[in-house]
Amino acid sequence: MTLIDKTPNLSRLSGRDVTAVLGPTNTGKTHLAIERMVSHSSGTIGLPLRLLAREVYGRVCEKVGVQHVALVTGEEKIQPAGARYFVCTVEAMPREAKTAFVAIDEVQLAADLERGHIFTDRILNLRGRDETLLLGSSSIRGLLEKLLPGISVITRPRLSQLLYAGSKKITRLPRRSAIVAFSADEVYAIAELIRRQRGAAAVVLGALSPRTRNAQVELYQSGDVDYIVATDAIGMGLNLDVDHVAFAQQRKFDGFQYRDLTPAELGQIAGRAGRHLRDGTFGVTGQVDPFDEELVQRLEAHHFDPLKVLQWRNATLDFSSLNSLKSSLDVVPDLGGLTRALPAVDQKAFDFVTRDEETRALADRRDRIALLWDACALPDYRRITPAQHAELVGSIFVDLAKRGHVDETFMAEQVERANRLDGEIDTLSHRIAQIRTWTYVSNRPGWLADPLHWQEKTRDIEDRLSDALHERLTKRFVDRRTSVLMKRLRENTMIEAEISPEGAVLVEGHHVGELQGFRFTADASAGGEDAKAVKAAAQKALAAEFDRRADRFAVAANGDFALASDGIVRWIGAPVATLTTGDSVLKPRLVLLADEQLTGPARDKVMERAQRFVSYQIETLLKPLVDLSEAAALEGMARGIAFRLVENYGSLNRRDIIEEVRALDQDARGALRRLGVRFGAYHIFIPALLKPAPAGLLTLLWALQNDGKDKPGFGDVVNALATGRTSLVTDTSFVTEFYKLGGFRNLGRRAVRFDILERLADLIRAALAFKPGAGHRPEGAVDGRTFTVTAGMMSILGATPEDMEQILKALGYRAEPKQAAEYEELLARIDAHVAAPVTATDETKAIETSEQTENSSEATAPADESQASDTAEQPVEEEAAAAAPSAEKQPTTAAEEEEPKIVLLWRQSRFEDRQPRGNRQNAGKGRPQRGQEAREGGEGQRRDGNGFNKPRDGKPQRDRNHQRPHRDKPQGNRPQKPREEKPVRIDPDSPFAKLAALKDKLGK
Structure with missing residues (x-):
């Protein structure tokens, strides 16, 4: 509830709808306020320190999302467009909250001589629509009940016990201790002593920037150091993992005088020891006398004298004139329990700056006077004299009054002075104080022409200076080497x-x-x-x-480990285990490389983490093989092929399992394909394994099973694969299995990658699918039965013509050498559809060959494996193709200048993939073989009792499965039966017309 008539009369304040949650430290007050705030639709919470505001901001963001939370301090503003919750320092809280919830933390600071009037103003005037919480020490209870009649008070007990531990030497303080002093010199001296004796100490001073304090606190919280030396800044809500608090000083300068700390102040600091349910201790060290019994009892019981007065300053200011403003600042409160605050930094600056004639002349109207008072609110981060600080305030006001914004040239000069990272701790601290001043200026609305630029620039400089200061503090007070020594x-x-x-x-x-x-x-x-x-x-x-190390090893990320090609598991570069032969290919055994001192649970943790990493590598890089080995849905022949693929490290020569492949139905093939298996023309393989990482792991696993790590070629093929080679010259000294593991097949003097062989098969298939007279002749195609090597074929293989000859022969093709002129003539006749005279023998051979080609499934099978049809899987070549007989060589004479040019035409050998004619009824059940539907009585035919098919015209026809003579060739002594069901039809205009006519004549 706010003042009714905006006058200094405070007698009409009310505490209705206000709740005070009071108690000592470690009672969960701040946690309660956060939980209550997020339960409302909106809320504002004020905190005594920017450092604590940052901590609470992070906790609220975790609960409601960063897009709904704003952070508002004098030097930093993060305000998303949809912010509903505002985390502020008390000074930055709005005068009138428009949120459903308001909380103010550490309200006992209203008695502080320097900042107390700000806390008092927020306590008396700031309210939430639905709920208002005041959090603090029980010492303020009486004043709150007097100033806010009707207020509800809830007291909370401390969650853990706080005990006095007496006096100890600094060098004998227990681990996780905080040593408290009240001057920078004393803090640095204690930190230096701890570094020498105990290894390291973190430092927290009120003069440090929030970023530097955060970094030093994190150094302590992470366990890198076990001691923290701090001023009373740690008493304001910082949640530290402290077990013991030791007071190295008991007097402080409060801005006005040196004085002893009050019991309440000692209790606020000592209460940092022990968090949540863990008990804590406090005591003294150094030159401080032990606490007397009465003080110890009060600190342990948290019984402190109640506060007598709160600092107050009139918040209803009169900006009609400078004298009116001064008078309104000097108003005294008319309510008991409040006392007029001593002049603060802003009021002192106002008194100094209004002595200047130019300033008084510019402050000639209400808005200018309000602007002057706003400029006087600039904090004195530099801790300089009031006159020097007032000079800076005056120059800012003059710029605002004359220009409408601060002179950016002047500001750039001031900012650049602080933009240096050299110097020691005191120098960097001074620069941070300077830049914090300009960070505040850049965040004031309307003070700069380009505020976003200066906000980013000053924040960047402050962050870099803070990081540099943290580095200097760490370098000076943390001896990381000494901290790991045995004492x-x-x-x-x-x-x-x-x-x-x-x-x-x-x-x-x-x-x-x-x-x-x-x-x-x-x-x-x-x-x-x-x-x-x-x-x-x-x-x-x-x-x-x-x-x-075992503890760190157990929680290390996979990125910290590496499995080398030699089978050694390394952790951050150090060998920790090695692989050896296991129960199966995919389950190698792990042997730790550790001394006997690593025993018990520590050894178990290391072994378990190393085993998890190896399993992760295998399951990630060799996932298709793992899936095949665990594919319970596969049945019958498909399961057998999957087992053989796993047993053979992911690849098989198709000709080695041709019968098993042909026995697969389409469902089984589809199941294998879904598991990553590819049915290629030459291999059954897994394309995902043709990468350097999987291939390298496969090579290692094979070497473990076959003692192959020391054999020639181990790792060399995988290195070639990593360079993107599609083929490479084979080294006869290498173990041939390494080529297969790397995804290569040895063909002559070169080894070619499996997937590249499939691309070669596609090019050959397209050339063999050509039909004379059917249209454009593809590159390399000749007459539908033979092909020539093209530049494209050599390009994808990276091979020479000589290499291609060896590769094709190894794949099962045979060569038919022809004179270049004869080859050109043949192409011309085919392209022009002109028949040339040939001998009867050649005519017969040509027709027979044509019929064989027509009936060959390989000549027309498509290459796309995505087709469900079995024609997507091409037959495999023979183990070795016998080279065709060379043409008879004519004797040469010395007069001939050069031998005639020879062109090699390549023809497929009889394919091993073709089933024997007598077994065609046993073909795969997923699809009929070509012509099988007609042979087995398909649509339009009926079988009679004698094994003949009955076409619809009623004429019987012998079942070709029952008795099928070879086309136009006698079967032993049996007479050749005319092939009436499928006569050879030849276009009379084709080059083969005369051949067909001659055949008929010879047959008669």
């Missing part, structure tokens, strides 16, 4: 040992060995009279290091 006693009962990040083990500065992963290798040169003690110290250090 030794001064009596030399324990010798100091060290393990460097690189694995070097040092004892008293002497190198005694190397620790790589979990294996320690002693230095042969280590010795002397104290060698035994030195080695014992090293073993003590290693025992603790092994446990730490």
Whole structure:
């Protein structure tokens, strides 16, 4: 509820709909406020520190989403368009909240001499529509009930116990301790002492930038250091994992005088020890006298004197004139429990700046006076004298009054002065204070012509300076090397040992060995009279290091591991395990490379994590093989083929399993295809394995099963595959299996990749599908029965003509050499459809060959494997093709200048994929063989009782499956039966017309 008439009369305030949640530290007050805020449709929460505001902002974002949360401080504003929840510093909270919920944290700070009047103003005037929470110490309860009649008060007990631990030396403080001092010099001196004696310390000062404080706190929270040295800045809501708080000083300068801390202030700081349900302790150290019994009891019981007055300053200011503004600032409260605050930084700046004649002349109307007061609110981050700070305020006001914005040339000069990263801690701290001033200016609405540019620039400079300061603090007060040493006693009962990040083990500065992963290798040169003690110290250090490494190893990401081609598993470069022969190809056995000191649960954790990484590698890189090995849905022959593929590392020569392939129906083939299997013309293989990573792992697994890691060629083929080679010259010294594992097939003097062979098959298939007179002749096609090698074929293989000759012969093709002129004449006759005279023998042979080609399924089978038809799977070549007899060579004479040019025409050998004629009834059930429907009594035919087919015209025809003589060729001594059902039809205009006529004449 706000003031009714906007006057300083405070007697009409009410606490209705306001709830005060009071109690000591570690009572969950801030957590309660966050939960209550997000339960409303909108909310605003005010916090005493920008650092704490950042922490709460992150927690609220996790609950409702970053797009709904705004962060508003004097130096930083993050305000999404759809923000419903506002996390602010108390100074940055709006004067009138328009949200359903409002919370103010650490309200006891309303008694602070410097900032108290701001907290008091928010307590008295800021309300949420539905709910208002005031959070703080129980010491403010009486004043809240007096100032806000009707307020509801809830007290919360501390979740853990706080106990006094007496006085301890700094060097004997327990781990996870916070040491509190109240001057920068004292903080630095204590941090330096801890670094020397205990290894490292984090530092938190109020003068540090929030980013630097965050980084130092994270250094402590992460466990990199066990001690934090801080001022009372840690008492304002920072949630630290502190077990013990030690006071190294008990007096502080509060901005006006040096004084002892009050019991309430001591309790606020000591309460940082122990979080949630874990108990904490507090005590003194250094030159501080032990606390008396009465103070200890009050701190342990959290009983503090109630606050007597709150600082107050009139918030209803009169901007009609400068004198009126001064008068309104000097108004005293008319309500008991409030006292007029001492002049703060803004009021001091106003008093100084209004002494300047130019400023007084410009502040001649209400809006200018309000603008001047707004400029005076600039915080004094630099902690300079009031006159110097007022000079800066005055120059900003003059620019705003005359130009409408701050002179950006002047601002650029000031910003550039701070934009340097050299210097030590004090220098960087001073620059951060300077840049924070201009960060505040850049975030004031209407103060700059280009605010977005300056907000980004000043924020970037402040961040870089903060990072540099954190680096300097860490370098000065954190000896990372010393923090991992085994602590030794001064009596030399324990010798100091060290393990460097690189694995070097040092004892008293002497190198005694190397620790790589979990294996320690002693230095042969280590010795002397104290060698035994030195080695014992090293073993003590290693025992603790092994446990730490095992913990880190167990939670390491997969990116920290690598499986090398030699079968060694490495963790951040260090060997930790090796693979050896296992129960199956896909389940190799893992052997740890670790000393006997790695035992028990630590060893189990390392083994389990290493095994998970190896399994992940196999299941990821070789997923198709894993899926095939576990494919329970496969049955019969398909399951057998899957087993053989796994057994043969993902590839099979098709001719080796031709009968099994032909026995597959289309459902079984489809199931295998869905598992990544490709039925190629020459191989049954898995294309996904033709990549360097899977191929390398396959090669390794084969080598483990066959002791092949030391055999020639191990890894070389995979390296060639990684370079994108489609074929490569074979090395006879290599183990031939390595080529297959790499996805290559040895063909002559070259090895060709499986998928490239399928592309070659596509080109050959297109050439053999050509029919003379049927249209354009594809490249390489001749007469539908033969083809020539083209540039495209050689290009995809990266092969020469000589290489192609060996490759095609190895694939099962035979060569028919022809004179170049004869070859050109043949092409001309085919293209022009002109028949040439030939001998009777040649005519008969040509017709027979034509009929064989016509009946060959390979000549017309499509290449697209996506077709469900079995014609997508091409037959396989013979093991080796016999070269065709060379043409009879005519004797040459010395007068001939050169031998005639020979052109090789390539013809398919009889394919092994073709089933025997007598077994065609046993073909795959998924589809009939070509012509099988007619042979087995398909549509339009009926079988009679004698095994003949009855066509619809009633004429019987012998079933070709029952008795099928070879076309036009006698079968033993049986007479040749005329082939009436499928006569040879030849276009009378084709080149083969005369051949057909001659055949008829010879037959008669």
